[in-house]
Structures are given as structure tokens and as C-alpha cells.
Amino acid sequence: MLIGKIVGTVVSTHKTESLEGLKLYVVKNIGADGKDASGYVVAADSVGSGVGEVVLYATGSSARQTSVTDNRPVDAIIMGVIDTWDIEGDTIYTKDESAETADE
Amino acid sequence: MLIGKIVGTVVSTHKTESLEGLKLYVVKNIGADGKDASGYVVAADSVGSGVGEVVLYATGSSARQTSVTDNRPVDAIIMGVIDTWDIEGDTIYTKDESAETADE
Amino acid sequence: MLIGKIVGTVVSTHKTESLEGLKLYVVKNIGADGKDASGYVVAADSVGSGVGEVVLYATGSSARQTSVTDNRPVDAIIMGVIDTWDIEGDTIYTKDESAETADE
């Protein structure tokens, strides 16, 4: 899995049937040091996450191991909103508890 | 999934039987910022997309999770034409509604 | 899928049983612009292609979706000889029709 920040949304009305109902986010990679890293992915959401949140995402066939992505042509899934992570004893990131999460 | 632009077509008459009937496009990668990125992929089409369109594609085993690619040796699939995407509140791309889509 | 050129062959007599009978080629990557790109792969052949041909290959689990690679530890498969491809209206490559294909 990798850490990323949800920075935007992708809208596609003309799509394969099995993608119906999935929320698609643009997720920019974040390094283990908490800084922006190169690369992005468009990931489906399985946890009701929202723009601005720092999340954990998985890629490949593992992205289909959730009830919302089972048997769908999805190769990237957001499966957790990150509360905090640390590196060698230092807290790299802590979620702003005052922020709202978009549960849909 | 990643965002790309369909820039061309690939023709192969001497191919493995299970590829018969698939439309194969050359898709150039586009960054989250809407600019051309390095790399390309040859992807099968599952939605009747056409050259010039900006699309969403998936890779790996997930590319076989559509009715047109099931059990075929395909590792990249176009599964949506993108209408629009935004990053941090800015609209990065909006599909030109006057453009025609090649539904075949 | 990616485009590559078959540049050589690999011979292995001491190998896992399930690889018996597979033809293994060295395939160098070609960019969408038709120029040599970095990287190579050793791919199994499913279409009777030969050295010098420009081909389409797939990687990962999709490489096992042909009758010759089913249930084998193969992660790259040549599944089509390319006749031609174009980018933004320009023909990038056309197969030399006078060339012979090694059907074995």
C-alpha cells in the first residue's frame, strides 16, 4: 500500500457498466517523510473518504478485494483514512480531527 | 487507474485468437495537472472511445474484468471517457462536448 | 500492452517442467514514437512470431491467458505481430510485407 492525499475528483459518464456508482478520486503520492512525492493514481473509494484527506491505497488485483470493487475493472482502491503515522519515533502526520469526512 | 489520451490505433492481423474483435489504442499518459506525462500503453477499448478522447484506463488483472476482455491476454483497458477532473478546486480538464465519440 | 521488437532468443535447458516447449524471445521496448525505448523483457511467444518482428506483448497474470501459457510461470507474452500503428494521423510503423514470419 502507499500513502496519498486526495486532491480531486474524476467524472466519467461514458464508462463501462461495472464502474457505475463508484467514486473516483485523484490521489497524489506522499513520501514516507510526509512530503509530496511524484506520481498520482485515480483510485476508487471504499470508505467514504473525501478531498483533502490523507489515505492508504492499494493497487493491482488487491484493489478488487472489497465489496464495492469486487469483479470490477478497478486497479486502485482507497481503503483507509490515515489518522497518523510515524517514522523512527517522529510523528510524521496527524489527521486534523476538526476536519469533516465525507461519508456518503 | 491512470488518465491518458488516445493518440492512435494499433493494427495486428497475426495475433492470438482471443484478441479477435478488440480495438487497440495507443494511449499516452497525462499527469494529474493535465500536462503530457511520459509513457504510453496499448489498451483495449471497452466503451467505444475514439482517438483524441481523454480516458481512464486500468492495468493488470483488473483489465480483464469487463465483458469484452474476460479471459483474454489483455493487461490494459480503457473503461471510461473522462468528462472532467479537478485538482484542489481547479478544473484541470473538461471534455469538449461538441466532439464526437466513436461508438462502434 | 506495450510495443517491442524481437531482438534475440533465450535458451534454457535446465528449467521448470511447465516451461517445456515455450519459445522465449528477448523483446526490446519501442516507444509510441517508434524509437527504441529503454528496457527489455523475455517473453513467451503465442503466435509464431520471429526475430526482427515488431510485436505487442502483455505482462503479469494476463500473460497466462493463452492456451500456450495457461497455468505456467510466465509473466510476459507476445500475442500479436504488429502490422502498423499511427499517432495523431502519422503512420509510425508499417510491417515490411516482404519479411517472412517464422511460424513454427
Added chain:
Amino acid sequence: MLIGKIVGTVVSTHKTESLEGLKLYVVKNIGADGKDASGYVVAADSVGSGVGEVVLYATGSSARQTSVTDNRPVDAIIMGVIDTWDIEGDTIYTKDESAETADE
């Protein structure tokens, strides 16, 4: 598989149900020469490893081939704590036997 060092932990309370109970570590890549390499991964733990340990991890669908990750959306798994490895006759790394392993 690749070699990495567990450098931190990731906490996510708002996550997909099937991730419940998994320990998630930040693993920084180590080169075959034993030096820090670029890149990291967030991997699930299957062996009761702990921060500071040098481990072996697998990615992709193979990460689901353990009892703790079966059918879960996990694409990276720690499946062994490394005792030692050598390159061309030189011992590159030997685990400090006095260190404690967090078996949980």
C-alpha cells in the same frame, strides 16, 4: 520479494472492514548492498515483526497468500524477518541477536 527495514507504523481507524486487526508498517527499501534505497511501502505484518527489523516483503496478489491477508485488499506483506544475507561471499547484514522481536 524485496528487502526493507520497518521504520514506522500507520494508524487508520476509518478503514474498510476487511483491514481490521492487521498491523500496518512503513517499510523503507534496502538495496542488495545493504544501503538505504529509494522508495517505501506500507505493508501488513504476517509474522509478528517489529519496528527496526529488517524484513522480506512481497507485493501484489502474492501478498494475499497468508492466513492473515487472505481475501483482503492488501498488496504488500511482511513474511519474514531476515537473519542474514550475503552477496558474492560477503555478509551484508546479520540480525542483532540481542534485539527483541515484537511477537504480538
Added chain:
Amino acid sequence: MLIGKIVGTVVSTHKTESLEGLKLYVVKNIGADGKDASGYVVAADSVGSGVGEVVLYATGSSARQTSVTDNRPVDAIIMGVIDTWDIEGDTIYTKDESAETADE
């Protein structure tokens, strides 16, 4: 598949049960030109290969398609010792027939 040279061994006693009995090698990548390339992988052995040999390895789910790796969390497998390969008519590598292979 890719070509690599077995340069060392990895020892892990504290590991997930399903890895028991597998021989794990450090394999350094070799370019199609026969020169050292960047990157390495830790691969399981399925053919009784030994340190110093030049081998073919597969990654991803294909690495589980051998009797020794079936259903195991292994994402890289050595499945052939290379005798020789050629590029554009030139022999790049030929195995030293006087060398011993470690059949275990």
C-alpha cells in the same frame, strides 16, 4: 521474465509458515546486453539453481505457478538456468559448462 545473476542467499528463520523449505536467492538484474543493470529481487528457486548462475525469473502472480510456490506468498521465482542468449545475431552470454549447478 527478466534475466538476472544469482549473487547471494537470504536466510530467514522467523517467517510465515508457507515459506518453509523455499530457497531464497538475491538476484541482480542483467541487461539484454549482458551488462549489470540496476535493481535486484529476492526470488525463490524452483529449479535447483545456485549462486553465480545466470537465470530467468518471473514476478507477480506468475511466480506462484510452480509446484514449489503454489499458494505461497512468493512474488518472484527462478524458473530456468540460462544456457545462452543472443541479440541481433551476437551471442551475449554462454553458460560455462564446467561450472557446477547446485541441485539440492
